[in-house]
Structures are given as structure tokens and as C-alpha cells.
Amino acid sequence: MKEKFVVTIPVYKSGNTKLLNYVSEINCNTLIVPQISSVRTDPSSLAYHINQKYNKSVIITINTVDTNLRFIQSRILGAELFKLNNFLITKGDAKSLQKSPIKQTKDSKAVYEHTTTNVMNSIKQMNKGYDFIGNKLESNTECIFGSTIEINQTDKEYLNLINKKIKLGSSYLVSNPIYDGKMYINFVTKFNKSFSKKINIPIYVSIRMNLPNDSFFDQNYHTYKNNFQSNKLNAYIELLTSLNNVGVKNYNLILFDNNNADKKTLKEQVLMANKLISFSK
Numbered sequence: 046m047k048e049k050f051v052v053t054i055p056v057y058k059s060g061n062t063k064l065l066n067y068v069s070e071i072n073c074n075t076l077i078v079p080q081i082s083s084v085r086t087d088p089s090s091l092a093y094h095i096n097q098k099y100n101k102s103v104i105i106t107i108n109t110v111d112t113n114l115r116f117i118q119s120r121i122l123g124a125e126l127f128k129l130n131n132f133l134i135t136k137g138d139a140k141s142l143q144k145s146p147i148k149q150t151k152d153s154k155a156v157y158e159h160t161t162t163n164v165m166n167s168i169k170q171m172n173k174g175y176d177f178i179g180n181k182l183e184s185n186t187e188c189i190f191g192s193t194i195e196i197n198q199t200d201k202e203y204l205n206l207i208n209k210k211i212k213l214g215s216s217y218l219v220s221n222p223i224y225d226g227k228m229y230i231n232f233v234t235k236f237n238k239s240f241s242k243k244i245n246i247p248i249y250v251s252i253r254m255n256l257p258n259d260s261f262f263d264q265n266y267h268t269y270k271n272n273f274q275s276n277k278l279n280a281y282i283e284l285l286t287s288l289n290n291v292g293v294k295n296y297n298l299i300l301f302d303n304n305n306a307d308k309k310t311l312k313e314q315v316l317m318a319n320k321l322i323s324f325s326k
Contacts, residue, residue, distance in 0.1 A: 046075070046131075046191075046217050049295055050322050051104065051249055053077040054095075055302035055311070056085040067311055068099045072319045077133060077219070077297065080106040089120055093127045104191070106133045113158040114167055114177045121171065125186055132168070132190045133219060134161050161192060162206070165213040191217035194248065197228055199235045208240055215246060219297050222251045224269045224284060226291035233292070249297040250288060252321075254314035256280070258301075278320065285321055296321075 052073045057064050068076070076095060078088045092103040105124055107117055124130065159167070167177040171186040192210045195203070207218070223229060229250065237243050257273035272280040285296075298318045302311050 046189075046247060048073075048075045049325060051075045051077055051219075051295075051297050052318060053079055053251075053297055053299040055300055056081055056088065056091060057302065058085055060086060062094065062098075065095065065098075067315050068095055068101065070312075070315050070319070071101075072322050073298070075102040075104065077104045078106060080108045080111065080135075089124045089129070092124070092129055096127070096129060102131070103129060104131045104133050105129060106135060107164070108135050109159060109161055109164055110136060114164065117164060118167065118171060118176055121168065121186060121188060122182075125188075130186065130188050132188060133192070134164050134168075134190050135193045136161055162209055162213060165190060165192070165210065165215065169214055189216050191215050191219060191246075194218045194220045196220040196223055196232045196248070196250070199232055201239065204236055204239050207236065211244070211246060217247045217249060217295075218244075219249045220251055222253050222299070223265070223288075225265050226287050226293070228265070229288065229293055230291050247295040248293070249295045250293050251297040251299055252281070252284065253299050253301070254318050255299075255301040255310065278317065281317060281321055282324060285324065289325075296325075298322075 050073050052071055052075070054068065054071075054076050056079055078092045078095070080088050088105050088107075092105045095101050096103050105120075107120065109117075112120075121130075121132065124132075168186070168188050168190055170177065171182065172188055174182050174185040176182060192215050194207060210218075229248075233244060233248075256277065257270050269280070269284070272283065288296075298321065300311060300314050300318065
């Protein structure tokens with residue numbers, strides 16, 4: 046992908062399309078539709094609606110935790126009917142840490158039939174015209190796919206995993222949120238040294254747009270929280286500038302809906318995301 050910015054949007058527990066009106070205000074052409082570890086609107090259906098109504102390019106997330114390979118490939122074929130062929134392959138979470146312990150006991154069981162790399166390999170086979178058990182498809186698919194990356198992990202086993210994803214044909218990587226450019230440098234440096242080559246695909250470094258709220262997904266955020274509490278816009282610009290200075294070229298801006306409880310906050314996040322996109326032009 047060539048886009049400097051992508052935006053990950055919230056996915057609702059509703060088929061009410063009015064909840065998506067904010068999408069038209071996002072000054073970014075490519076949106077990631079996530080697959081949440083809870084009941085939400087189907088990502089492929091939502092992606093099609095956004096593509097048709099708002100003329101946005103979409104990336105459909107596929108979590109291996111929730112589905113077997115037969116369903117994954119059927120979903121891909123269904124998406125291709127509507128010219129949607131960009132997929133973000135992730136492991137996903139077996140249980141949401143945001144659910145209460147009681148609700149976690151009632152939650153669906155994880156599938157994990159195949160690893161993310163096995164799913165990627167099966168998509169390569171679909172692009173050659175075969176399903177996962179070797180049956181011939183009516184036509185070759187034209188899938189593009191990427192994967193997620195925990196940029197704070199730099200042990201040998203994890204670097205080997207990322208290298209394998211690239212070799213399998215990942216077109217891009219989407220990282221977890223980080224707040225320290227040194228973490229990005231450390232990952233890239235260790236990867237390049239381990240394989241005597243540079244990463245040749247975009248790494249979309251994630252930035253949460255609902256700061257200063259805390260998140261257990263973040264690395265080293267506690268060090269920078271006060272900055273976002275005192276002057277949010279300046280803090281975002283300083284973060285973006287510092288990441289630019291260490292070589293980050295691509296970003297994933299993540300919007301949160303706070304369980305649809307605060308539309309004002311979501312509107313503010315979109316405005317802030319647009320300011321960051323404009324700042325980078």
C-alpha cells in the first residue's frame with residue numbers, strides 16, 4: 046500500500062447505518078474494519094456498505110481465533126464479489142480483557158484452527174486458483190493481505206515470525222501503539238541485522254485517537270500521559286514529529302466509540318485525526 050495514513054474505525058453492535066455518518070468526515074481514503082472479540086456488525090458487510098456509500102477503500106480484518114479456514118476462505122470469496130480484496134490477518138484475542146469475569150465464562154470458545162501464517166499461505170493458494178484442500182476454484186482470487194506486529198517484541202523467535210509473514214507475501218504491517226521512537230528504531234535495527242536486509246514493506250505505526258485515556262494495549266504510555274492531559278493537540282503533534290524523525294513513514298490512527306456512549310468524543314477524535322493528517326502533508 047502507498048497510503049501514508051489509514052484509519053481504524055469502531056464497529057457497532059447495531060445495523061443502524063446512521064452511526065457511521067462520521068465516516069464521511071474522515072480525511073483518509075483507506076479504513077480498517079476491525080473484527081472485535083464480541084458481537085458486532087459483520088466486518089465484510091460493514092466494509093461493503095462503507096465502500097459503496099462513502100467511496101472509501103477498506104481493509105477487512107480476519108481474526109484466526111474466531112473462525113476455521115473453510116469459513117475464512119468463503120468470506121474472502123464473498124468479499125471479492127464486491128471487489129473487496131484487502132485483508133488484515135490477525136490472531137485476535139481468545140477473550141476480551143474488557144469483559145467481566147462472569148461474562149468471560151459465558152464467552153465463545155476460541156477456534157485457532159490455523160495460525161496466521163497458515164491462513165496467509167492458504168490465501169496465496171487462492172490467488173493461484175485453489176482452496177485450502179486443493180480443490181480448483183472457478184477463478185483465481187486477487188487478494189492483498191497484511192498482518193499485525195508487536196513492535197516492542199524483538200526476540201529471535203518473534204523476528205523469525207515477522208520475516209516469515211513478509212516472505213509469505215504480506216504487503217504491509219500494522220503495529221501496536223507506541224510512544225517512544227527508540228522502540229521503532231530498536232525493532233527495525235534488530236530485524237535488519239538478523240536477516241541482513243531491510244524491511245521492504247510499510248509498517249503502519251498505530252496511534253490511539255482517544256488519548257489521554259489509558260489502554261492496556263499501549264507501551265510506555267504512562268510516561269507521556271501528562272502531555273496529553275495538558276495540551277492534547279501539541280502532544281499529538283510532538284508524538285507524530287518524534288516518530289517521523291526516527292523514520293516512521295506510515296500511520297494507523299485508531300478511533301474508539303466508547304461503546305457508543307459518547308458521540309461527542311468520537312467527533313473530537315475524527316477532528317484530531319484530520320489535523321494530524323493535514324499536519325503531515
